Amino acid sequence: MYRLIYKSRSPSAIDWDTVRNILHTSEQHNKEDQLSGVLLASRTHFMQVIEGPFENVNSTFMRIVKDPRHNDIQLVSFGIIDARIFTDWAMRGIGIFDLNKDLEDRLIEKYGEEDGGLHFPLEEWMALAMIHDINMISDLPEWKQ
Numbered sequence: 347m348y349r350l351i352y353k354s355r356s357p358s359a360i361d362w363d364t365v366r367n368i369l370h371t372s373e374q375h376n377k378e379d380q381l382s383g384v385l386l387a388s389r390t391h392f393m394q395v396i397e398g399p400f401e402n403v404n405s406t407f408m409r410i411v412k413d414p415r416h417n418d419i420q421l422v423s424f425g426i427i428d429a430r431i432f433t434d435w436a437m438r439g440i441g442i443f444d445l446n447k448d449l450e451d452r453l454i455e456k457y458g459e460e461d462g463g464l465h466f467p468l469e470e471w472m473a474l475a476m477i478h479d480i481n482m483i484s485d486l487p488e489w490k491q
C-alpha cells in the first residue's frame with residue numbers, strides 16, 4: 347500500500363463547483379482503483395492525499411498532473427505505508443475556504459498563510475499533521491459522493 351501527497355495551484359478561484367466537478371469525475375476511477383484519500387482546497391491551492399496500490403496511485407497521479415485545472419504541481423511525498431488514513435475507497439473533498447473564520451485563523455496561525463488563505467505545507471510530516479488537525483474538526487465543510 348502506498349500514499350502520495352502533492353500540492354498544486356489553481357489558475358482560477360476555487361469554489362464548490364470546482365471541487366464537485368473534480369470529484370465527480372474521480373469517483374468511478376477511484377473506486378475501481380481501490381484508491382482513498384482527501385482533496386483539500388483553499389481559494390487558490392489544492393493539496394491531495396491518494397492512498398492505494400502502487401500502480402493505481404502512480405497512474406492516477408500521472409493523469410492528474412496533466413489536468414489543466416491546476417498547475418505548479420509539487421510532489422510532497424510518495425512512499426509505502428502500513429495502513430490507510432482514509433479507510434473508505436473514496437476521495438473526500440474539503441473546502442478550507444468554507445471553514446469558519448475562527449478555525450481557519452487557528453490553522454493559519456499554526457501552518458502559515460498563503461494568498462490570504464491557509465498555507466499547504468511542502469514537508470510530509472507537516473502536511474500529515476495538518477490533515478490530522480483538519481480531520482479532528484467536526485462539521486467539516488465537505489463534499490462527498
Ligand SMILES: Cc1cc2nc3c(=O)[nH]c(=O)nc-3n(C[C@H](O)[C@H](O)[C@H](O)COP(=O)(O)O)c2cc1C
Nearest residue numbers: 368371372375376392394406409410413415416437
Ligand atoms: C486537483 C485535482 C484532483 C484530481 N483527483 C483525481 C482523483 O483522485 N482521481 C481521478 O481519477 N481523477 C482525479 N482528477 C481528474 C483527472 O485529472 C482526470 O481529469 C480524470 O481522471 C480523467 O478521467 P476520464 O479520463 O474518465 O475523463 C483530479 C483533477 C484535479 C485537477
